[in-house]
Amino acid sequence: MQEPRTVGRLAPSPTGRLHVGHARSFLIAWWSVRAAGGRVVLRLEDLDRSRVRQEYVDGVLRDLEWLGLDWDGVPLSQYESRAALHAAAEDLLARGLAYPCVCTRREVQEAIAAPHAGDVNEVYPGTCRDRFASVQAARAESGREPALRFRVAPGVVEFDDLLHGPQRQDVASVVGDFPITSRDGQVAYQLAVVVDDARQGVNEVLRGDDLLDSTARQGLLQRALGLASPRWGHLGLVVDESGRRLAKRADDLSLERLRDEGVDPRRLVAWIADGFELGAGEPLPAEAWIARFRLPSQPESAIRFDRPELDALLSGRVPAARRSSGPRMS
Ligand code: GLU
Numbered sequence: 001m002q003e004p005r006t007v008g009r010l011a012p013s014p015t016g017r018l019h020v021g022h023a024r025s026f027l028i029a030w031w032s033v034r035a036a037g038g039r040v041v042l043r044l045e046d047l048d049r050s051r052v053r054q055e056y057v058d059g060v061l062r063d064l065e066w067l068g069l070d071w072d073g074v075p076l077s078q079y080e081s082r083a084a085l086h087a088a089a090e091d092l093l094a095r096g097l098a099y100p101c102v103c104t105r106r107e108v109q110e111a112i113a114a115p116h117a118g119d120v121n122e123v124y125p126g127t128c129r130d131r132f133a134s135v136q137a138a139r140a141e142s143g144r145e146p147a148l149r150f151r152v153a154p155g156v157v158e159f160d161d162l163l164h165g166p167q168r169q170d171v172a173s174v175v176g177d178f179p180i181t182s183r184d185g186q187v188a189y190q191l192a193v194v195v196d197d198a199r200q201g202v203n204e205v206l207r208g209d210d211l212l213d214s215t216a217r218q219g220l221l222q223r224a225l226g227l228a229s230p231r232w233g234h235l236g237l238v239v240d241e242s243g244r245r246l247a248k249r250a251d252d253l254s255l256e257r258l259r260d261e262g263v264d265p266r267r268l269v270a271w272i273a274d275g276f277e278l279g280a281g282e283p284l285p286a287e288a289w290i291a292r293f294r295l296p297s298q299p300e301s302a303i304r305f306d307r308p309e310l311d312a313l314l315s316g317r318v319p320a321a322r323r324s325s326g327p328r329m330s
Pocket residue numbers: 011012013045193207211
């Protein structure tokens with residue numbers, strides 16, 4: 001049987017400026033799809049209306065073009081097509097796979113006996129599981145607008161990551177039941193990404209290592225909604241000199257700043273290629289990078305981007321890629 005055509009995606013969030021870390025993940029995802037002769041779709045993850053701004057939307061599109069990335073078809077706005085996301089949440093609720101929850105973040109933390117309450121991996125204690133007969137009952141009995149939480153069955157979720165290999169997560173014991181909508185009625189990232197990857201026909205997801213931990217949750221939602229899982233690959237993050245993710249320094253290391261300062265994007269692309277072991281030490285045309293592209297079969301360690309890289313780019317050179325720690329890819 002013929003393999004289905006690869007469909008990959010660029011899924012930026014227009015809630016701030018894109019930085020070099022985004023450039024790296026987007027470029028590698030795009031190379032991979034183009035190398036397979038597939039389709040690239042663009043999706044604006046613009047559900048968080050308190051943070052989305054039109055200038056960020058414009059900036060994201062300018063940044064992608066500056067990097068030389070293109071896409072097929074019309075971009076999807078999650079916000080404009082949110083009815084499909086709400087329908088999926090309602091469907092899970094109607095089938096008893098999700099339930100109304102009126103807990104505040106603070107109450108969840110207080111209910112957790114663990115000494116490190118507030119850790120990223122706090123487990124929902126199940127306070128509202130089987131507590132209300134319906135959303136209306138939750139609202140009437142608590143006087144609060146409920147969120148919806150996905151009911152996680154016990155058991156281990158397994159998937160194969162293209163770089164990290166076989167992965168296992170017991171979602172029930174490390175995360176617990178997790179929100180699919182918030183108390184202000186917004187569809188949560190975990191559900192939105194799953195529904196929209198399916199709507200856009202995405203079968204390959206390459207993204208940063210920070211989302212590896214979300215993947216088992218997404219697999220559970222796909223199973224519950226009868227959707228196929230894409231193949232996933234999680235890429236090394238870009239960090240600054242002190243090992244922090246660039247998100248914290250998005251403004252001073254943003255793509256917009258590099259562009260404004262006159263950096264040649266082909267040199268930034270050559271630096272990304274070098275860090276992905278495709279390097280030529282000099283800019284090449286996009287087709288040449290695509291022809292060289294291959295995915296490593298091992299996890300990557302993080303890549304540093306800070307003053308030395310910025311100075312090299314500003315003086316018209318291609319910086320050599322520096323790994324932050326851990327083994328280099330073979
Ligand atoms: N919109 C997310 C981000 O910009 C990416 C989500 C994903 O790739 O699943 O970080």
